[in-house]
Amino acid sequence: MTLGIDVIQVLLLIVIAPLLRGMIGRVKARIQNRRGASVFRPYADLWKLFRKEDLVPLTASFLFRLCPIVLFAATLAAAAFVPVLHASSLLGNTGDFILLVYMLALARFFLVLGAMDGGSSFGGMGASREALVSTLAEAPLLLAMIAIAIVSHSASIASMVHWTAVRDPFQLSPVHAFALVALAMVTIAETGRVPVDNPVTHLELTMIHEAMVLEYSGPSLALIEWANSIKLTLMFTLLIGLFAPWGIAASLSFFGLGIAVATFALKIAILIVALAALESGVAKLRMYLVPQYLGIACAISVLAVVFTVFAR
Amino acid sequence: MNLSEFPLKFLLGGLLSTPAVACVSVRWKSVRPLATILPISALLAGAVAALQALTHGTRSAVDISWLAPLPFALSLDRLSAYFLLLICTVASPVAVFAASYLKRHYDDLRQCWILALLPLFLLSMVIVVAADTVFAFLFGWELMTLLSAALVAVDGWDGERRRAIFTYLLMMHAGAGAVFGAFFMLLPHSAGLDFASLRAAAPLLTGGVRGALFLLAFVGFGTKAGIVPLHVWLPKAHPIAPTPVSALMSGVMLKTAVYGFIRFTFDFLPARPAWWGYLVLAAGAISALLGVLFAIAEHDLKRLLAYHSVENIGIIYLGLGAAMIFDSQGAPMWAAVALSAALLHSLNHALFKSLLFLGAGAITDATHTQDMEELGGLLKRMRVTGIVFLVACCSIVGLPLFNGFVSEWLTFRSFVAGGELHSVLAAIVLPLAAGVLALVGGLAAACFAKVYGVAFLGRPRSAEADRAHEVPRLMQAGMGLLAAACLLIGIVPGIVLRLIDGVVQQVIPGAPAPSGFSGGLAQLLPWIAVFVIAISVGWFLVPRSTRVTSTWACGLPALDSRMQYTATSFSKPLRQVFSWAYKPDRTVTILPPEQPCFPASIAYRSVRTTSFERSLYQPALDGILTAAKRLRRMQTGNVQVYLLYLFLALVAALLYMRFA
Numbered sequence: 008m009t010l011g012i013d014v015i016q017v018l019l020l021i022v023i024a025p026l027l028r029g030m031i032g033r034v035k036a037r038i039q040n041r042r043g044a045s046v047f048r049p050y051a052d053l054w055k056l057f058r059k060e061d062l063v064p065l066t067a068s069f070l071f072r073l074c075p076i077v078l079f080a081a082t083l084a085a086a087a088f089v090p091v092l093h094a095s096s097l098l099g100n101t102g103d104f105i106l107l108v109y110m111l112a113l114a115r116f117f118l119v120l121g122a123m124d125g126g127s128s129f130g131g132m133g134a135s136r137e138a139l140v141s142t143l144a145e146a147p148l149l150l151a152m153i154a155i156a157i158v159s160h161s162a163s164i165a166s167m168v169h170w171t172a173v174r175d176p177f178q179l180s181p182v183h184a185f186a187l188v189a190l191a192m193v194t195i196a197e198t199g200r201v202p203v204d205n206p207v208t209h210l211e212l213t214m215i216h217e218a219m220v221l222e223y224s225g226p227s228l229a230l231i232e233w234a235n236s237i238k239l240t241l242m243f244t245l246l247i248g249l250f251a252p253w254g255i256a257a258s259l260s261f262f263g264l265g266i267a268v269a270t271f272a273l274k275i276a277i278l279i280v281a282l283a284a285l286e287s288g289v290a291k292l293r294m295y296l297v298p299q300y301l302g303i304a305c306a307i308s309v310l311a312v313v314f315t316v317f318a319r
Numbered sequence: 320m321n322l323s324e325f326p327l328k329f330l331l332g333g334l335l336s337t338p339a340v341a342c343v344s345v346r347w348k349s350v351r352p353l354a355t356i357l358p359i360s361a362l363l364a365g366a367v368a369a370l371q372a373l374t375h376g377t378r379s380a381v382d383i384s385w386l387a388p389l390p391f392a393l394s395l396d397r398l399s400a401y402f403l404l405l406i407c408t409v410a411s412p413v414a415v416f417a418a419s420y421l422k423r424h425y426d427d428l429r430q431c432w433i434l435a436l437l438p439l440f441l442l443s444m445v446i447v448v449a450a451d452t453v454f455a456f457l458f459g460w461e462l463m464t465l466l467s468a469a470l471v472a473v474d475g476w477d478g479e480r481r482r483a484i485f486t487y488l489l490m491m492h493a494g495a496g497a498v499f500g501a502f503f504m505l506l507p508h509s510a511g512l513d514f515a516s517l518r519a520a521a522p523l524l525t526g527g528v529r530g531a532l533f534l535l536a537f538v539g540f541g542t543k544a545g546i547v548p549l550h551v552w553l554p555k556a557h558p559i560a561p562t563p564v565s566a567l568m569s570g571v572m573l574k575t576a577v578y579g580f581i582r583f584t585f586d587f588l589p590a591r592p593a594w595w596g597y598l599v600l601a602a603g604a605i606s607a608l609l610g611v612l613f614a615i616a617e618h619d620l621k622r623l624l625a626y627h628s629v630e631n632i633g634i635i636y637l638g639l640g641a642a643m644i645f646d647s648q649g650a651p652m653w654a655a656v657a658l659s660a661a662l663l664h665s666l667n668h669a670l671f672k673s674l675l676f677l678g679a680g681a682i683t684d685a686t687h688t689q690d691m692e693e694l695g696g697l698l699k700r701m702r703v704t705g706i707v708f709l710v711a712c713c714s715i716v717g718l719p720l721f722n723g724f725v726s727e728w729l730t731f732r733s734f735v736a737g738g739e740l741h742s743v744l745a746a747i748v749l750p751l752a753a754g755v756l757a758l759v760g761g762l763a764a765a766c767f768a769k770v771y772g773v774a775f776l777g778r779p780r781s782a783e784a785d786r787a788h789e790v791p792r793l794m795q796a797g798m799g800l801l802a803a804a805c806l807l808i809g810i811v812p813g814i815v816l817r818l819i820d821g822v823v824q825q826v827i828p829g830a831p832a833p834s835g836f837s838g839g840l841a842q843l844l845p846w847i848a849v850f851v852i853a854i855s856v857g858w859f860l861v862p863r864s865t866r867v868t869s870t871w872a873c874g875l876p877a878l879d880s881r882m883q884y885t886a887t888s889f890s891k892p893l894r895q896v897f898s899w900a901y902k903p904d905r906t907v908t909i910l911p912p913e914q915p916c917f918p919a920s921i922a923y924r925s926v927r928t929t930s931f932e933r934s935l936y937q938p939a940l941d942g943i944l945t946a947a948k949r950l951r952r953m954q955t956g957n958v959q960v961y962l963l964y965l966f967l968a969l970v971a972a973l974l975y976m977r978f979a
Contacts (some may be wrong), residue, residue, distance in 0.1 A: 018814070060864040066778040068698040068705070073859055080854035084847050098847070102617075105721060105731045110847075113718040123772030126696075127870045131772070131884020138768055139892040141763035149731075149757040157738030173877050205657035222870060226863060236911055298896045305754070312750045316743050 008097060016091040020244065021083065024236035025049035027243070027279065034283035047147075048272030049236065057231035064222055066126040075223065075230040081114035082234040082241075089244045090168045092267040093256040099164035104152045107164060107245075108250060112229065113235065114117070115141055118219060125222035129211065133218025136294065140203060143301040144196045147308040151189040154311035155249055158318050159184050160299070164248070172252040180318035185311035187250045192304040194242040198235070201286040203297055213291060247274045324379040326368035326447075327395065330407075330905050331381065333361025334442040341435035345428065354434040355418040358441065359411050360521040365445065366407040372400035373818045374598035380451065389454040390512045393446065397822045398586070401662060402448040402578040402856070404818075408804065409669045410441055411568050416797025417563035423684065423791070424561075431494060432473050433561060440466040440567065447575045452513045456579075463575065464491040467568055471560045479973065480559055481751050487556040494542025501535035501583065504528070514587075521587045528700030529588055533595055536583040536604075541575035546636060547606040548931045550629045554613075557628065558689075562680025565621060570673030571627045574665045577635055584643070585658075585826045593647040597748065604755045607633025611762040612900045615769070615893055616927050618691040618886040620679045623770065624672065629713065630759060631668040635661045637752060638730045641737065644745050646827060653736045654859045655823045655830035656837075660729030662819050667722040667808065676803040680707040681794055685787035691773050691886040693784060698775040700787045705775050707802040712767040714805045717760050720848050722808035725816075729837060730756060762893070769889045780881045810848045813841040886924070894925075901927040 023070065029046035036043025063071055087097040088107040099107075119137055122130040156162045159170035171179070195201040199216040208214050220231050248255075254270030256263035292300060322973045337357050344350040371377055372395040380394035395403065417437070421430045446459030468488050474480070504634055506512070509520035524532070538549070545553040557565050584591065610629030617623040638661030645654035681704045682697065683689055698705035714721040734756070737749025779785040789795070806813050816834040823833055834841075894901055908922040909915055953964075 060866055062868050063865050064870040065867055066696060066699075066870065068696075068776065070698060072708075072778065072865070076855045076858045077851065079858075081853040083854070084850055100845060102843050103732070103840075105728055106840065106843070109717065109719045109724060109728075112716075112760075112764060113713075113720070116713065116716060116718055116768060119768045120772055120776060123768070124776040125870050126880075126883055127872070127878055128884055129871075130880050131889060134768060134772060135884060135889040135892055138765035138889070139896065142758070142765045142893065143896070145761035146754045146758040150750070150754045153735050153738070153753055156735050157750060160739065161737055162732065188823065200430075261682070265363040294892070295895065309751065309754065312754070313747055315738055315750070316746050319739075 009093075009259065010097075011220075012093060012264075013087075013095060013097040017083075017087045017097055017196060020086045020089070020090060020240050021237055023159035024232065024240040025053060025238050028236045030276075030279050031219050031283050031286075032161075034280055035287055038283060038287040050234075053229050053233055056224075056232070059225040061225040061227055062222075064125050064127075067124045067222075071121055071124040071222075072227060074117040074124070075227040075234075076119040078114045078121075079230040079234045081110050081117070082237050085110040085114070086237055086241050088164050089241055090165050090248050090252075090255065091197070091244055091266055091271060093259065094169040094172055094252070095165045100166075103162035104156065104164055104167070105149070105162070108149055108152070111238065112141075112145070114238075118174050118231070121223070122219035127222065129218045129221045133215055133221070135168065136215040137219055140196055140301070143194050143298055143305070147189050147301065147304040148193045148197070150305070150308035150312055151186040151193070152249075152310065154182050154186045154315050157312070157315040164245075168248040168252050168255065171249065172257075176251075176253070180314065182311050182314045182318050183250060185307050185314060188247070189304045189311060190246060190249070192300070192307075194246060195282075195285075196301060196304075198239045200240055200282060200291045202289045203300065205291050209293075213294070236291070243275060243278050244271075246278070247271065321857055322600060323362075323371060323377055324381065326364040326371065326721040327379045327381060327393070330361045330365035330368060330445065331442065333357050333364065334438040334445070337361075337438035338435035340429030341431045342730075344434070344911070345431045348427075351430075351434075351542070352418075355414060358438045359414050361415065361438075362407045362411040366404055366411075368395060368408035369400040369404035369407060370818075372823060373397055373404065374473075374822065384452075387454065387458075390452045391455045391458070392451040392513065393449040393455060394451040398578070398582065399449050400503075401818065401822045402574060402665075403445060405574055405666050406441065406448065406571055407443055408666075408757060409673050409801070411565050412564050412797045413570075413673055413677065414797075415793050415800065416680075419793035420562060420680060420684065420792045421799075429473055433564075436466055436470050436473070437563070437567075440470060440564075442682075444571060444575050448578050449604075452512075453506065453517070454512060457502065460575075460579075463494060463572065464488070464495065467556075467560075467564070467572060470564045471556060472557065474561050483555040483559055487552045490542055490552040494539050496548070497535045497542070498579070501532050501539060504532055504535065505587070506667040514582075517587055522589065526592075532586060533584060533591070537595075537598065539582040540576045540583070541602065544573050544580070544632045544636075545576075545606075545629050546632060547609045547629060547929035548935055549604070549680060550610070551936065552929055553629060554622050554625040557625040558619065562676060562683070565625075565691075566673035566676035567681075569625065569676055570669040573628060573632055574669055577632070577661070577665050579640070581661075581826065585964065591643055591647055591770055593742070593745070596640050596643030596645075596647055598640075598749070598822050599636055599643055602753060603633045603636030603638075603640050605633070606630065606636060607759045608755060608762075609900065611759050611766060612897050613927070615766045615883045615890045615897075616763060616901055620682065620691055620770070620774070621676070622691045623691075623766070624675050624679060624873050626677075626937055627763070627766070628668075628672060630763065631664065631672065631715070633670070634666050634727065634730065634759070637661075637756060638664060638726075640751070641730070641733050641749060642827075644737070644738075644749065645733070648740050648742055648745055649828040649850060650736075650740065651827055652833075652836075653733050654827050655936075656729060656832040658735070658827060659755065659816065659823050659833040660726050660733060661817045662822060663729060663808075663812075663815060663939065664723075666815065668716065669804070670801055670804050670808070671711045671721075671723060672800055674711040674805065675715065677794070677798050677801070678704060678711060681785060681790045681798065682787075684780070684790050686783045688781070688783060689868075691770065693781040694774040694779070695777050695781075695880060695883065696775070697784065697787055700779075700784075701789045704798065706788060707795075707798040708775065710805055711834060712771045714809065716764045716767050718764075720806070720844065720851065722805045722812075724838075725812040725840070725844075727756065727760065728840060729833075732836075757961070762833050765890070765893055767826060769886055771891065772884045773884075777883050778950045780880045780883070780885075811841070812837070812844065816841065846952060883968040887932075902929050904928050 443462035450456035614626035641657035717723040734753035
């Protein structure tokens with residue numbers, strides 16, 4: 008039974024991931040006084056891309072085609088770490104947050120390699136910028152999660168979520184507040200959203216992710232885009248799980264799971280509106296301000312770690 | 320003859336007799352393969368001896384004091400056996416690689432020189448890790464330095480190389496001075512020259528003497544290991560050695576220093592104060608960070624790899640420092656985990672770093688250059704080398720399913736556990752050290768994305784790279800063995816972690832077996848591996864309609880290789896962010912100067928100006944020279960003055976005897 012729910016959780020994350028993207032786009036359009044496309048358009052895009060042919064550059068090696076697949080597989084494995092409906096997950100009971108972060112790193116490493124295989128300057132440009140952002144995001148990401156791991160006396164994701172779920176919101180220490188801010192800032196950088204990267208731009212001077220995937224087309228591009236939305240969903244779910252898991256099912260009853268689904272949908276909706284509002288209200292940062300942005304995130308995560316000493 | 324001691328004796332005998340075979344093969348060429356087969360079989364026997372000692376705890380010992388002026392004995396306890404296993408598993412694939420590589424790159428005589436010196440170099444490292452007496456250890460230690468320098472010198476002896484070798488020898492002997500000093504300070508308190516009496520003597524020492532001993536060992540072994548700022552010899556000496564020798568120097572020789580440091584501080588000096596741990600931790604953090612930052616700015620492949628050795632030694636020292644802090648705080652379980660992390664990372668680094676150096680040798684073999692800006696598109700031309708090099712890159716970056724991840728994971732977890740220690744300082748410092756490790760990991764990932772992306776992917780940047788073709792089978796086999804070992808430890812880490820249990824429990828008595836702690840990860844990794852590999856291979860094999868086209872060129876006729884991102888441009892953003900570490904001196908030359916808007920050529924040059932040689936070693940050297948010049952005034956050449964000196968010295972000695 009538990010195993011069944013764990014599998015359903017992973018599938019849920021994978022399936023709703025494109026929907027999240029569609030909804031962010033829709034809310035953004037509304038904020039900007041536009042009608043916007045249907046929230047289901049990302050599904051149609053994926054379907055269209057999967058049926059097209061793959062264009063492979065002349066100079067590329069077999070790695071060019073392999074990279075999107077490894078990216079997708081590693082992102083799927085990472086998605087199996089986060090608890091969604093109840094405080095347990097397929098890999099998150101024995102697997103800890105370090106393994107989760109490094110599965111994402113594995114995915115990203117291959118994406119960067121694939122970008123460099125095209126042999127154009129765009130791929131290298133995107134890869135180099137992605138390397139900058141992810142390098143600087145790694146320390147705050149891990150430090151923020153380390154702070155929570157120390158407070159909750161465990162490193163496995165499921166028990167970190169459980170620890171917060173059984174406490175009431177006012178029992179939480181400043182550690183959680185600092186870690187939340189740091190992790191939210193890192194989430195924006197890691198998933199390539201404004202103000203760090205703009206997912207809808209195609210301007211050479213600013214693009215990061217889009218420059219990396221410029222050479223990709225057809226099914227390969229579909230895998231990359233899908234993996235990207237899974238990553239966004241997984242980071243959102245992680246934020247919810249670590250900082251506001253209340254409502255997550257304690258027992259596997261229909262009633263409990265129903266409440267879990269409802270609260271999860273509500274929390275995701277809040278995050279979507281928040282992200283859309285942020286993306287509409289803030290301009291993209293200049294490339295060389297991004298290190299400062301991540302430096303602030305890093306300083307906040309250091310504070311989170313330091314405050315663990317007072318939280319015991 | 321005792322059968323259990325046979326493998327160790329065979330190892331020593333095999334390595335010792337190979338030089339003779341190599342000498343004979345100068346004249347009779349048909350003997351030459353024996354000079355490769357003999358050391359490889361000896362190394363395999365050594366691995367058997369090491370496994371015997373690791374699994375059963377049997378101490379096989381060889382005592383040849385009758386041959387030497389002072390007691391000279393070798394014996395294998397678990398710690399020695401672990402490092403012997405490291406030497407043997409890494410050196411045998413390197414020897415396989417060397418068999419083919421030497422034939423392609425050296426004339427007859429120099430081939431024989433290398434074939435004769437290489438086994439002796441290995442033998443010296445075996446003596447260091449297996450030594451049971453002070454004399455044997457110091458003999459091996461000195462021999463190791465001299466033989467490695469000789470092997471570097473085989474490649475040539477012109478101006479720049481001679482300078483590098485001289486720096487190497489100088490630094491090594493300064494370090495050896497500290498190591499000798501540490502042993503000689505300990506000897507007066509000990510009953511004999513064997514390690515057991517040293518161990519018995521150490522608890523009787525006062526705190527000050529112990530602190531001095533630790534500092535000497537830290538500096539002495541740190542010089543050999545290459546911790547910042549004692550690393551300056553490393554990026555000079557490693558890149559200029561013949562490829563198999565660079566692989567052994569970076570992969571294996573540095574680990575003998577780690578062994579010596581563990582043996583001296585953990586084994587001889589129990590009850591360590593906490594500040595030792597903090598010092599080691601700080602040295603590790605600085606080495607790891609500066610090592611990887613300097614590596615990013617390099618585009619000479621071998622020098623880049625040499626800087627990454629500094630980084631990885633830093634990671635090992637982070638684990639050792641954490642182990643010492645935990646031990647001093649009374650948390651033996653976590654000390655055991657941190658120590659197992661350092662031990663495993665030593666083995667992992669030995670495997671992937673020697674693989675990377677062999678890969679760099681294969682690239683040089685195919686393209687005749689080590690400059691990354693001249694490479695590109697090699698994966699299409701050298702498929703096997705490309706794949707094993709990718710495995711090595713993923714391993715050194717510490718990605719899951721590759722061996723580097725397991726040891727970095729252990730280090731991370733011990734740091735996280737540090738957050739729950741009673742000491743507030745430790746509870747803040749250890750988790751923040753995890754932040755440093757995370758940053759280092761990210762930088763390493765960026766650096767190796769650059770290395771692999773620029774050297775193996777995209778289009779070739781020179782005609783040489785375009786013409787590159789795969790290296791011979793034996794070279795592929797040597798690299799393939801190392802890559803297989805990296806993947807094996809990365810996916811099934813339990814096999815090595817269980818071997819390390821015994822080592823850790825010998826070094827930290829009373830500690831629980833650390834493999835119990837990592838059991839969850841060891842269970843999970845094979846499943847993730849099956850999952851990722853099944854999806855990747857499955858999807859890759861599904862037939863898809865693909866069309867090969869030219870790369871998008873914004874409507875221009877065609878792209879050429881000069882429009883690609885280079886290694887320099889790839890690392891530019893990171894160099895900009897961390898410019899405090901480089902303080903670069905940039906020059907842009909536009910030709911002809913009178914036409915700045917329509918130049919014929921633009922040359923951009925960026926040179927790192929920070930250097931420990933200039934900021935640390937040069938002032939020290941100047942100080943010594945100034946002091947020597949001042950002292951010269953005493954040398955007047957006048958006999959009466961010298962008689963006065965004698966008289967004053969005599970009076971001083973008498974006064975000392977009277978009052979002291």
